[in-house]
Amino acid sequence: MSKVLIELNQITKAFDGEIVVNNLNLQVYENEFLTILGPSGCGKTTTLRMIAGFVKPDAGEVIINDKVVNDLAPYARPVNTVFQRYALFPHLNVIKNISFGLDKINKFTLHKMLKDAVKDEANRALKLVKLENFATKKISYLSGGQMQRVALARALINRPQILLLDEPMAALDLKLRQDMQYELKEMQRKLGITFIFITHDQEEAMTMSDRIVVMNKGIIQQLGTPKDIYNEPVNRFVANFIGESNIVRGIYTNDKEVTFLGETFACEAYPFRIGEAVDVVIRPEDFDVVNADKAKIVAKVTSCIFKGVHYEICANINDLELVIHTYEEILVDNLIGLNVDPYEIHLMKVEEDE
Amino acid sequence: MNKRFRKMAIPYLIWLYLLALVPTFFMVVLIFLDMEGLDTDNIRFTFDNFLQLKEVSTLIALLNSFKYAFISTVICIILGYISAYVLYKSHIRNKFLVLTILILPMWSNLLLRTQALANIMEPHNIITDLLGIKVNENMSLAGSGIAVVIGLVFTYLPFMILPIYTALEKVEPMLEEASLDLGANEFQTFFHVTLPLSFKGVVTGSVMVFLPCMSGFAIPEILGKGNIVMIGNIIEQFFKNMNYNIGSLLAIVILILILVSIAIVNKFDREGETIR
Numbered sequence: 001m002s003k004v005l006i007e008l009n010q011i012t013k014a015f016d017g018e019i020v021v022n023n024l025n026l027q028v029y030e031n032e033f034l035t036i037l038g039p040s041g042c043g044k045t046t047t048l049r050m051i052a053g054f055v056k057p058d059a060g061e062v063i064i065n066d067k068v069v070n071d072l073a074p075y076a077r078p079v080n081t082v083f084q085r086y087a088l089f090p091h092l093n094v095i096k097n098i099s100f101g102l103d104k105i106n107k108f109t110l111h112k113m114l115k116d117a118v119k120d121e122a123n124r125a126l127k128l129v130k131l132e133n134f135a136t137k138k139i140s141y142l143s144g145g146q147m148q149r150v151a152l153a154r155a156l157i158n159r160p161q162i163l164l165l166d167e168p169m170a171a172l173d174l175k176l177r178q179d180m181q182y183e184l185k186e187m188q189r190k191l192g193i194t195f196i197f198i199t200h201d202q203e204e205a206m207t208m209s210d211r212i213v214v215m216n217k218g219i220i221q222q223l224g225t226p227k228d229i230y231n232e233p234v235n236r237f238v239a240n241f242i243g244e245s246n247i248v249r250g251i252y253t254n255d256k257e258v259t260f261l262g263e264t265f266a267c268e269a270y271p272f273r274i275g276e277a278v279d280v281v282i283r284p285e286d287f288d289v290v291n292a293d294k295a296k297i298v299a300k301v302t303s304c305i306f307k308g309v310h311y312e313i314c315a316n317i318n319d320l321e322l323v324i325h326t327y328e329e330i331l332v333d334n335l336i337g338l339n340v341d342p343y344e345i346h347l348m349k350v351e352e353d354e
Numbered sequence: 355m356n357k358r359f360r361k362m363a364i365p366y367l368i369w370l371y372l373l374a375l376v377p378t379f380f381m382v383v384l385i386f387l388d389m390e391g392l393d394t395d396n397i398r399f400t401f402d403n404f405l406q407l408k409e410v411s412t413l414i415a416l417l418n419s420f421k422y423a424f425i426s427t428v429i430c431i432i433l434g435y436i437s438a439y440v441l442y443k444s445h446i447r448n449k450f451l452v453l454t455i456l457i458l459p460m461w462s463n464l465l466l467r468t469q470a471l472a473n474i475m476e477p478h479n480i481i482t483d484l485l486g487i488k489v490n491e492n493m494s495l496a497g498s499g500i501a502v503v504i505g506l507v508f509t510y511l512p513f514m515i516l517p518i519y520t521a522l523e524k525v526e527p528m529l530e531e532a533s534l535d536l537g538a539n540e541f542q543t544f545f546h547v548t549l550p551l552s553f554k555g556v557v558t559g560s561v562m563v564f565l566p567c568m569s570g571f572a573i574p575e576i577l578g579k580g581n582i583v584m585i586g587n588i589i590e591q592f593f594k595n596m597n598y599n600i601g602s603l604l605a606i607v608i609l610i611l612i613l614v615s616i617a618i619v620n621k622f623d624r625e626g627e628t629i630r
Contacts, residue, residue, distance in 0.1 A: 054534075080535055083532060
């Protein structure tokens with residue numbers, strides 16, 4: 001892959017004795033859309049703030065462009081941030097907000113850009129986020145979506161190498177959020193800037209990212225492409241956090257063979273010992289519903305809810321509840337047979353503490 | 355809901371009419387009359403009272419009032435902003451307690467406080483007595499303009515700190531972070547973000563300091579020892595000598611000046627909000 005732009009080297013941060021980020025290692029590449037995904041309080045925002053320079057790590061190194069920047073002030077880093085609640089300046093209008101970063105450069109460096117150049121640049125940024133007619137509007141007159149665009153334009157005006165986005169869409173409604181996802185991805189591709197995006201919304205992460213970092217309790221749980229993370233979660237946390245999953249305890253009874261729910265199934269090869277206990281992950285949409293006599297697993301339907309595109313069925317087998325997505329309605333109390341293809345069975349190592 | 359709450363304002367309205375508006379009205383009437391004390395026997399309608407406004411003593415007092423109020427307000431802005439900013443930026447948990455301590459002197463009587471201050475400014479004061487220091491008699495501050503400014507700042511500084519602190523509290527820390535993030539250093543961030551966003555507190559505080567500084571008479575009298583005469587002292591003298599007519603005239607003139615200055619500040623303040 002391309003050049004490493006940011007490297008987090010064993011960084012640790014604690015607030016009031018509570019460890020928020022724990023010995024974290026991460027490499028971010030040039031032109032990459034990386035998403036840090038995790039529940040609130042998992043340390044994702046703190047990680048971002050350490051990259052931006054607002055928080056200093058207790059231990060470890062933040063490296064940008066091969067330089068350790070632990071002690072570098074935020075304003076000296078090639079990084080700009082889109083803040084969670086936008087943090088627009090209420091005393092400045094839209095265009096002044098956007099050109100804030102350039103105005104500073106204009107006044108305090110030897111290379112004095114002309115005021116017109118700043119104006120042009122700000123107008124270009126305004127155009128980029130499709131707010132041409134809002135230049136002199138007051139911030140308080142803008143809608144949430146517009147504020148978000150202003151925040152984006154403002155952060156991009158300094159042409160940062162890295163753009164950090166701290167849950168920028170949390171305050172937008174669903175439709176707007178989906179449009180924005182597409183636009184953001186487009187923008188990142190066009191500008192060739194590295195985006196580090198923070199969210200707790202797995203769908204957002206899936207749609208936009210080149211790679212996803214799943215974080216929990218200050219530790220990276222898994223790092224990979226959206227596909228990898230969805231299809232091959234490494235542990236229960238990831239399996240549950242990304243999409244819905246059925247997780248059943250099983251035994252790796254033979255090479256390419258796993259036993260769970262009292263039956264033996266073919267699966268793909270995993271590096272487990274024969275006879276080792278494993279967690280079996282099956283996504284709800286990976287079950288094939290057939291007649292009860294044509295399958296190894298037979299379960300009794302306890303509920304069937306229409307979800308729009310599909311039905312969500314809960315079925316019981318040996319007091320264990322399975323969630324299944326189908327396109328057909330199945331009445332409660334019916335017995336159904338469930339088949340799973342070998343490649344749709346994913347096995348995980350059993351974690352000690354669970 | 356709103357109407358019911360409005361009823362609760364009735365006692366205040368009565369208070370306001372009885373003790374502020376009615377007396378003001380009588381003062382306006384008194385301006386155009388000439389009489390001895392409040393004796394209604396030799397009452398006479400006249401415009402002569404206005405001649406007092408041309409008197410050099412009145413003009414000097416008025417100038418003094420503006421001068422000392424202005425100097426005190428500027429010093430209060432500087433000291434008040436620094437104190438409020440330091441408190442706002444500090445990591446002290448109980449900032450409310452610090453604020454309470456700052457306004458604590460206001461709990462004691464103004465005259466007592468000023469007298470105590472006057473005493474300390476004397477060459478022989480309680481501190482020199484206790485420490486047994488020999489002081490040069492000429493080093494006294496008492497009766498000087500500096501003494502009056504010190505007294506005014508000492509008395510009215512809390513009125514500056516409180517509104518500035520309140521305004522600073524409302525500045526979201528995230529905005530300062532955004533400014534740092536966009537390439538402005540701490541110094542630029544203060545002047546482009548923090549100061550403009552807390553400027554309203556400075557304006558409010560300035561009004562709250564400037565007005566009592568200008569119209570007060572106790573502090574210049576006690577600390578100035580009669581050397582510095584402000585308009586408040588002149589008004590007091592006229593009322594003391596039972597010349598209610600001229601006293602009223604000067605009081606009303608001050609009132610009008612104050613109202614005009616508040617109106618100007620308000621206008622400036624509102625513009626500052628929209629144009630920026």
